[in-house]
Amino acid sequence: xxxxxxxxxxxxxxxxxxxxxxxxxxxxxxxxxxxxxxxxxxxxxxxxxxxxxxxxxxxxxxxxxxxxxxxxxxxxxxxxxxxxxxxxxxxxxxxxxxxxxxxxxxxxxxxxxxxxxxxxxxxxxxxxxxxxxxxxxxxxxxxxxxxxxxxxxxxxxxxxxxxxxxxxxxxxxxxxxxxxxxxxxxxxxxxxxxxxxxxxxxxxxxxxxxxxxxxxxxxxxxxxxxxxxxxxxxxxxxxxxxxxxxxxxxxxxxxxxxxxxxxxxxxxxxxxxxxxxxxxxxxxxxxxxxxxxxxxxxxxxxxxxxxxxxxxxxxxxxxxxxxxxxxxxxxxxxxxxxxxxxxxxxxxxxxxxxxxxxxxxxxxxxxxxxxxxxxxxxxxxxxxxxxxx
Amino acid sequence: xxxxxxxxxxxxxxxxxxxxxxxxxxxxxxxxxxxxxxxxxxxxxxxxxxxxxxxxxxxxxxxxxxxxxxxxxxxxxxxxxxxxxxxxxxxxxxxxxxxxxxxxxxxxxxxxxxxxxxxxxxxxxxxxxxxxxxxxxxxxxxxxxxxxxxxxxxxxxxxxxxxxxxxxxxxxxxxxxxxxxxxxxxxxxxxxxxxxxxxxxxxxxxxxxxxxxxxxxxxxxxxxxxxxxxxxxxxxxxxxxxxxxxxxxxxxxxxxxxxxxxxxxxxxxxxxxxxxxxxxxxxxxxxxxxxxxxxxxxxxxxxxxxxxxxxxxxxxxxxxxxxxxxxxxxxxxxxxxxxxxxxxxxxxxxxxxxxxxx
Numbered sequence: 184x185x186x187x188x189x190x191x192x193x194x195x196x197x198x199x200x201x202x203x204x205x206x207x208x209x210x211x212x213x214x215x216x217x218x219x220x221x222x223x224x225x226x227x228x229x230x231x232x233x234x235x236x237x238x239x240x241x242x243x244x245x246x247x248x249x250x251x252x253x254x255x256x257x258x259x260x261x262x263x264x265x266x267x268x269x270x271x272x273x274x275x276x277x278x279x280x281x282x283x284x285x286x287x288x289x290x291x292x293x294x295x296x297x298x299x300x301x302x303x304x305x306x307x308x309x310x311x312x313x314x315x316x317x318x319x320x321x322x323x324x325x326x327x328x329x330x331x332x333x334x335x336x337x338x339x340x341x342x343x344x345x346x347x348x349x350x351x352x353x354x355x356x357x358x359x360x361x362x363x364x365x366x367x368x369x370x371x372x373x374x375x376x377x378x379x380x381x382x383x384x385x386x387x388x389x390x391x392x393x394x395x396x397x398x399x400x401x402x403x404x405x406x407x408x409x410x411x412x413x414x415x416x417x418x419x420x421x422x423x424x425x426x427x428x429x430x431x432x433x434x435x436x437x438x439x440x441x442x443x444x445x446x447x448x449x450x451x452x453x454x455x456x457x458x459x460x461x462x463x464x465x466x467x468x469x470x471x472x473x474x475x476x477x478x479x480x481x482x483x484x485x486x487x488x489x490x491x492x493x494x495x496x497x498x499x500x501x502x503x504x505x506x507x508x509x510x511x512x513x514x515x516x517x518x519x520x521x522x523x524x525x526x527x528x529x530x531x532x533x534x535x536x537x538x539x540x541x542x543x544x545x546x547x548x549x550x551x552x553x554x555x556x557x558x559x560x561x562x563x564x565x566x567x568x569x570x571x572x
Numbered sequence: 573x574x575x576x577x578x579x580x581x582x583x584x585x586x587x588x589x590x591x592x593x594x595x596x597x598x599x600x601x602x603x604x605x606x607x608x609x610x611x612x613x614x615x616x617x618x619x620x621x622x623x624x625x626x627x628x629x630x631x632x633x634x635x636x637x638x639x640x641x642x643x644x645x646x647x648x649x650x651x652x653x654x655x656x657x658x659x660x661x662x663x664x665x666x667x668x669x670x671x672x673x674x675x676x677x678x679x680x681x682x683x684x685x686x687x688x689x690x691x692x693x694x695x696x697x698x699x700x701x702x703x704x705x706x707x708x709x710x711x712x713x714x715x716x717x718x719x720x721x722x723x724x725x726x727x728x729x730x731x732x733x734x735x736x737x738x739x740x741x742x743x744x745x746x747x748x749x750x751x752x753x754x755x756x757x758x759x760x761x762x763x764x765x766x767x768x769x770x771x772x773x774x775x776x777x778x779x780x781x782x783x784x785x786x787x788x789x790x791x792x793x794x795x796x797x798x799x800x801x802x803x804x805x806x807x808x809x810x811x812x813x814x815x816x817x818x819x820x821x822x823x824x825x826x827x828x829x830x831x832x833x834x835x836x837x838x839x840x841x842x843x844x845x846x847x848x849x850x851x852x853x854x855x856x857x858x859x860x861x862x863x864x865x866x867x868x869x870x871x872x873x874x875x876x877x878x879x880x881x882x883x884x885x886x887x888x889x890x891x892x893x894x895x896x897x898x899x900x901x902x903x904x905x906x907x908x909x910x911x912x913x914x915x916x917x918x919x920x921x922x923x924x925x926x927x928x929x930x
Binding site: 256257260261262263286287288289327328331332333335336338339340342343359438439440441442443445446447448449450452453454462463464465466467565566567568570 | 622623625626627628629652653654655695696699701703704706707708710711804805806807808810811812814815818819826829922923924925927928929930
């Protein structure tokens, strides 16, 4: 696993946020219980520079190579499912579906998460089962309902693309491309897919532009940290504490009615190594439980970031909500009733219609003014190997 | 997949080098095939079912097409989408009687299930995860019912391979003139064919390797078939070969540009270019020939052997006359039976199951 320079990052975050975070006295009085609650959590704030693992330093050539590989369908089983198919720039770097499309002949079983700001997570996937982008890429490209690529096959394909051979040599100093280096290059590219604070109204506000948020958004911000209690989990610059909670999100109906989804649902339980009883009775996505095998973790998922929500609907691990209004309503009612271990933090909020609108307005201010788009790179062709006769 | 019984195969091969062909080897009639009917019946459906491949794009029958002699009619087989294979797809006819499987002989003929597993799960053939295959099949009620005809549990991925294998065992030659002849019907072969048979056993020496019920000794030999240039001129085929070498543990695999055959399994340079003797039954339906499809007709094959094979062959020139060659080809054709055709069944569809009752 990569080693993050945690202290350096924390210091950066503290420097940025301490200087900028202050709630308008008109919105929260300093001595109210609301303010005390907010103060107990790492504050929201503009994102610092993305952490770079010491064993995968960024270079322009590596990022460029990673971008090509992100688009290259030869990293996958039948050349149909490159990273970009489920992480499209035009769909907020997700795929816009409730549940990701998955590999041909299959269905995935969870929502494709945005790549935007994935650089800031220390756990990836909805169940947090990998701890770096370098480990996420092969899990997706090789997952049987995702890319279904065989590592040795994908590696050999790269070796028959002379431009890649040259680029790997230049970037990594190797004679032949290695598949684990491809994942490093992709991870480096993904660390450039981050929100630009200058484009994010909330970030501009925190950096001193008091007109960057309107009154409704400012009120929503106060609710976020106060009455609505969102900040209990959605905190820090990423607006995620990267911990695991069960909210009782309803199961997506497709698992009851669509054979391909049922196949994947059973397969996931089979291959994740749970008991036969668990497999036979599986009627719920158990989330973090598959990692810990601790019954107390059934139904828990890692808190997602709230940045760029404007571009990343539908929401939740199974894409069950299409709008932020639905999401806010869900929390206002005190979450759902599906599955065990519901977090005690999820309680009815008693928000008024205006408060809900303000909260949604604030959430939208965490997205960039325009989506982060990107043109497809030109991909180099296969060539026969030079065979000495 | 790792080769099974590697030591045993290597040992048998080295022994093979010592055994002389003074033993009166001969062809033999095809024995009665043995298989479990209920398993073979389910296997017949699975054989044609594309849902046994990763992207549901191809079935066993794609490269082992009953209409094409249970092969694909191509010099080099296609393989999984976005890949191309580097060897010829062999016919499946009479596979139940083989001593070893695959052109490089890496699998034991007694283990049909492992052969099927390899084909279904290998990245360059069907690229299927066995557990996902299991869950796909469990989504088809008709398959659950077929399973219960021979087992009391529910569909298990590891056992599915044997079910397909049982169907393959049921696919055998029918009514070949040679079988009638060997059982005493002298009229089953005409005069030319009988003369060809004498050459086969005598001057041409074919019987040294092509003997027994399949016309194969099940051993590995070097005949010096020329490399198929498409393997290195077409990157997708070279990728498949180099990746196969890499996963087999062959040293220097990026610089190995020939098909080394059994060497990739034994790692012994002396085994370079050795391939398993194929059956000579049903050749009428299974052109082109050799491990890389380099010979298009039986005339070409006979000419090839007449010249003593290719570079490095364990063979000698035969000096056959034209009429002898014709007799030999006529005899080889008498080893083909009636076409064995199995039609693709109507495949049952996925159905919704009660969620949480698995």
